[in-house]
Amino acid sequence: MRKVIVTTFLTLDGVMQAPGGPEEDPESGFTHGGWQKPTYDEGVGEAIAAWYEDTDAMLLGRKTYDIFAGYWPTADPDNPFTERMNAMHKYVASRTLTSVDWQNSTLLTGDTADAVRRLKETEGRNINVVGSGDLAQTLMREDLVDEYRLTIHPVILGTGKRLFADGAIPTALEPVTVTGTKGGTVLAVYRPKGRPTYDSF
Template structure:
């Protein structure tokens, strides 16, 4: 069975909105776009590259799809990620799009939860959910996430969209690998491991 893997950049206070640039996502008046760049380094880049070794597809919400589709088709061909992103299959979850034109893209039909359940049992390798906060939260609520691959950067934003927003399902996580870069970014891979346990001192 294919794994659904959430791959996300986060601030220390859990914000995932607009890591890549000031104009990436200004929804709700967000003014901190591009927060990831100052703390990114070769170690972060190597970790993110490794995230894609086991997958052959991405699952994207509308907004992230539109951001990617406006950039990668004309991105620097010498960037090793350019060819990978363009060749990889993209499954797009959207209630408003009627067509997707970026090469190797498929617009999911019907209920997204049912469509993702079908993807999980289809032929292929793992599927990365990149960005796409609303979609990620829907998948988490329905128990469809098999793994989290997160970079947590040493910056506090205070506002913005969070991956683990209010209403997230309480979940224990099993750490698969956790490391810290020289720049202070925590790179972690975690798998859901049932409900949280409780205790007291």
């Protein structure tokens, strides 16, 4: 069975909104777009490249699909990610899109959770959920996330969309690897392991 892996950039206080630039996602008056680049270092790039080695598809919500489809087809061909992002298969979950034009893209139909369950049963390697905060919330509620691969950057914003937002399902996590970069970004891989347990000191 293919794994669904949530791969995303976070601030130290868990914000995932608009890491790439000021205009990426200003929803709800968010004014901190572009927070990632000042904290980005070589170690982050190496980790992301490694995390994509066992992946052959992405699962995207509409907003992230629109951002990526507007950038990667004409991105710098010398960027090592350009060819990979364009060649990789993209599955898009959207209630509003009627077609997807970026090469190797497929629009999922019907209920998103059911479509992802079917997708996990197909032949192939891992599937990365990139950005796509609303989609990630749906997958977490439906217990469809097999792993989290997170870069946690040394910046606090205090506002913005969070990966683990209010109402997130309580979940215990098993650490797979947790390391750091020279610039202070934490590279963390976790797998869900059921509900948390509780005790006292």
